[in-house]
Amino acid sequence: MQDLFEIDDLDLAGRIGRISTRRGSIETPSLLPVIHPYNQIIGIEEITKIGFRGVMTNAYITLKKYGDEARSRGIHEIIGFDGPIMTDSGGYQVLEYGEIESNPLAMAEFEENIGSDLAIILDTPTGATGSREEAENTVRLTLDACKETLDGLKSRSSMWIGPVQGGQFLDLVDYSAKAISKMDFDMYALGSPTVVMESYNFTLLAKMILAAKTALPPSKPFHLFGLGHPLPLSMAVALGCDTFDSASYILYAKDGRYITDAGTRDIQELVALPCSCPVCISYSAKDIRESQQRTILLARHNLYILWKEIQATKQAIREGRLWDYVGAKARSHPNMWAAFNYIAKNWDYFEKFTPLSKSRGVFVSSSPDDLQPAVQRYDQRFDWIAPKRIIMVLPDNGERPFLLSSVYSKVAADLSNDFSLYYVAIPFGLIPVEISDVYPFSQIVIADDVLDDPVLAERVATRIRNQLKSIKPAKLVLVVNTSAQGQMNDFLRKTLKAGAIVKIDGKEDLVQKIKSATRSKKVKGR
Amino acid sequence: MQDLFEIDDLDLAGRIGRISTRRGSIETPSLLPVIHPYNQIIGIEEITKIGFRGVMTNAYITLKKYGDEARSRGIHEIIGFDGPIMTDSGGYQVLEYGEIESNPLAMAEFEENIGSDLAIILDTPTGATGSREEAENTVRLTLDACKETLDGLKSRSSMWIGPVQGGQFLDLVDYSAKAISKMDFDMYALGSPTVVMESYNFTLLAKMILAAKTALPPSKPFHLFGLGHPLPLSMAVALGCDTFDSASYILYAKDGRYITDAGTRDIQELVALPCSCPVCISYSAKDIRESQQRTILLARHNLYILWKEIQATKQAIREGRLWDYVGAKARSHPNMWAAFNYIAKNWDYFEKFTPLSKSRGVFVSSSPDDLQPAVQRYDQRFDWIAPKRIIMVLPDNGERPFLLSSVYSKVAADLSNDFSLYYVAIPFGLIPVEISDVYPFSQIVIADDVLDDPVLAERVATRIRNQLKSIKPAKLVLVVNTSAQGQMNDFLRKTLKAGAIVKIDGKEDLVQKIKSATRSKKVKGR
Secondary structure (H helix, E strand, C coil): CCCCEEEEEEECCEEEEEEEECCEEEEECEEEEEECCCCCCCCHHHHHHHCCCCEEEEHHHHHHHHCHHHHHHCHHHHHCCCCCEEEECCHHHHHHHCCCCCCHHHHHHHHHHCCCCEEECCCCCCCCCCCHHHHHHHHHHHHHHHHHHHHHCCCCCCEEEEEECCCCCHHHHHHHHHHHHCCCCCEEEECCCHHHHHCCCHHHHHHHHHHHHHHCCCCCCEEECCCCCHHHHHHHHHCCCCEEEECHHHHHHHCCEEEECCEEEEHHHCCCCCCCCHHHHHCCHHHHHHCCCHHHHHHHHHHHHHHHHHHHHHHHHHHCCHHHHHHHHHCCCHHHHHHHHHHHCCHHHHHCCCCCCCCCCEEECCCCHHHCHHHHHHHHCHHHCCCCCEEEEECCCCCCCHHHCHHHHHHHHHCCCCEEEEEEECCCEEEEHHHCCCCCCCCEEECCCHHHCHHHHHHHHHHHHHHHHHHCCCEEEEEEECCCCHHHHHHHHHHHCCCEEEEECCHHHHHHHHHHHHHCCCCCCC | CCCCEEEEEEECCEEEEEEEECCEEEEECEEEEEECCCCCCCCHHHHHHHCCCCEEEEHHHHHHHHCHHHHHHCHHHHHCCCCCEEEECCHHHHHHHCCCCCCHHHHHHHHHHCCCCEEECCCCCCCCCCCHHHHHHHHHHHHHHHHHHHHHCCCCCCEEEEEECCCCCHHHHHHHHHHHHCCCCCEEEECCCHHHHHCCCHHHHHHHHHHHHHHCCCCCCEEECCCCCHHHHHHHHHCCCCEEEECHHHHHHHCCEEEECCEEEEHHHCCCCCCCCHHHHHCCHHHHHHCCCHHHHHHHHHHHHHHHHHHHHHHHHHHCCHHHHHHHHHCCCHHHHHHHHHHHCCHHHHHCCCCCCCCCCEEECCCCHHHCHHHHHHHHCHHHCCCCCEEEEECCCCCCCHHHCHHHHHHHHHCCCCEEEEEEECCCEEEEHHHCCCCCCCCEEECCCHHHCHHHHHHHHHHHHHHHHHHCCCEEEEEEECCCCHHHHHHHHHHHCCCEEEEECCHHHHHHHHHHHHHCCCCCCC
8 A cells, every 4th residue: 555645855854745645646845725615716726727736625614605515516526626635624713713513523524525635623723822721621622522533433535634732832732742643643733823923933833843743753744734924934844844724825915915935015015026926927016006806916926925935945855955945034034043043953853854965065154054964963973983093183275075185195195093184174073084075074165254153163163172082182283274264273273272283384285294293103192 | 307327215235226228217226138139049028028128238249240230220120129228348258258359449339330228338357367467457458448438439329338347356446446437437337247156256246346336426327247146136236236137047048057046956956946937837847857948948937036036126125124135145155144244344335325214123133133234323323312320221121112111101200311211122232212212223123042142242232331431321220120031131231230230020110110210319430
């Protein structure tokens, strides 16, 4: 049997994968536009033409409107779409109106009957405003509903999604996720971030996702409810969210709002449309403002930009550039930047997901780029380096890999077992020249002024000091290039406290100094 | 008579404006796609349909191909475009092949004859590889050509553009720009950044633009040759470049390269197209790779993304968000980040351009956001604050503006001439509560962890210490909120060295403490 979720590629905790439903597969990351069962303003054929391969609709609204007729017609005929449909079950209406006229098992049977491909049990969303007691109650009610549904369903043709609740109370999210992970769901979801989103509390959003994801099996797909904005979307993917649903495209449009990469704008404020989608190429901001079709034009644009964001995130995963992508995005809003810094400090979580090698250069602009997995991994595995009696630390002379440099070819024969050359590569620290051609050391792109960042410089210095503890050299010789890199020289002198400092001027001089160091018999203790 | 260049809006040194030519106006910022005079692969009607309103073509190639026929037909008929055409004059060919078969005056007469709207004199580009002596020579030759052309032209119907040379030698750029600014040009241009661009040396690019712009009259439009990439484009606009030309869209396309916001990609590498332009919506990466029309499809996409970048930059100027926009862009590549930091430290240059007030929130994610003009301006104008005998510094309790807070309404009557309340607003420093409702103090959005950035924290501390030197209080009372903001409290205690520290717990307590402080008669020296 085919796996329900196959993962093709990974970066950070983001996955390119395929969720196989009986009506075709959804490629992740994916956003499912929310379709209204009987009052849909943008035609579904338009939505699929953009590229969307799955949609979300609401089973409860369908039940209220069509009743038994829905059972005979089926949801695919009702909304006019033959691809994968995810159905929400009235949980959002519970959040809005307190309760609904149904119960979990009855709703679940209805979702099965109308042919939902990905069905959500009738949950009680935590929301963002209630007390801890109320939040505990929503977790309990949702878990009860999950059990009642899974136990009571006569047959299962839909894939079933278990929603994690708990809201801002992270221990409740953890509790809820652990409990639900023991139930037989095909997929999991995190409830009610919409309200968190509205307050732009992206750090809390990151914490909620991390709390849920660390308690759930990574082999199953993970859905995030109601995130329909390009600003935090790639970050949510990086944290392990595979699918999203959102009505934002139409809700914003009705409100005259135009989504941009970094936020939304009132269409009244725009002089230029910062987009190349078919709508923005055919119409000016003024055209849209004055059009009878304003809502439709805005909704179309909003769908296009969400599509673009999903595609860009997917490509970033493929390239192993998700860190860089999320980092650049994060700089669009201070709350996103704070969230990015929070994520950077929670590297352990990403360790198990991030592939060891992607053939891409490591970009280091400033803190927290020195905390990205590719860097931390080297840091944590430094202990495979064998101790040496004498080490000589060379400046990074820009020849990469050093192993293939003219200097190395001239001194290689002179190196002995108890003498070793290292060079300093910011932000990794000390790199034995023997592995200087290995990814990622040969592919680092660093901002010229990166040592101006004291947070990063201090962390690199700590790394180097820890690395020296592993190497345990009896003698440490620091080579300083007198003709360049004043800042780097100062940094190394301060950090290394070398037993000897050798000044060099040019490549030939470096060759001579290495040769004479290897010949040196006198070894002083540090 | 209408001004040739009208400026409608400003942000940093970027301008939304209109360059009026006899064939309509070009709205700035603007990119002029380069059109080949007889071998153009993308039809001009397609280019104008995207939105481009002006193009660049090459008068020298036109001369070589059509000779006298070009004089009778005119360049507009030849390339099939009736809008503004800028003509290059063979300078690029000089750079490529050493010399060309013409001379400055003959080329200039030809450009006039074929009806160029914006004509560039035949210059000798500096390039990026030559010695200082060679660079000096290009500056001299170009200045001679400018003089010869302007003196010799029988009549002037075209608008004439004077190209600044000097390349990486910034003193030569300065010299060249000063000399050319004294000549009667309608517009100026900066030569040969293409080669600088190719090495991604964006800091050098920024230095070259700054060197040229500071020596040229800001009232005239400024063109940057050969910058055809979304990555540094907004930065160049922020530095005062109004127009660009580029053949990158077609050169990259011929090479199978697809432009993205953050760089270019080989179309072979793409799994998802990170774009919503009509090409990327209609075709998959695989479709494009396998299409007979590959070059055309790529060129179209490349044009769409360049168009989007210009539009996004224009909208950022309108919103007063150019700083944020360039900053987010800069995080896509370490060399851009270094350039952004370089720009941040050259605030003086922007001082005269940036409007005093734009109704937008000031975003502060981390250093160097504390160096943006809106912040530095307050810093430099702090001396209009009158000295006070006693000052009380309040924590920012999130009530903005403080002037309209319940606390202030209860204590306002008690404040006397020699007693003043300040609150601390990162990154501005001390703000008198009386102006707390003034832009931008009431509209700051700061990352929660911003004080984790020691560079920013230290600059804010220096600001506060300098502000205290202006206020010269005999007594300084620091109010500390015991229930929150531990990091902020520590920062203030360390920075302010207050004569007294008052702990408060809640709003009512704050009201009481302010009242008792105003009643205090005892004033100690610091």
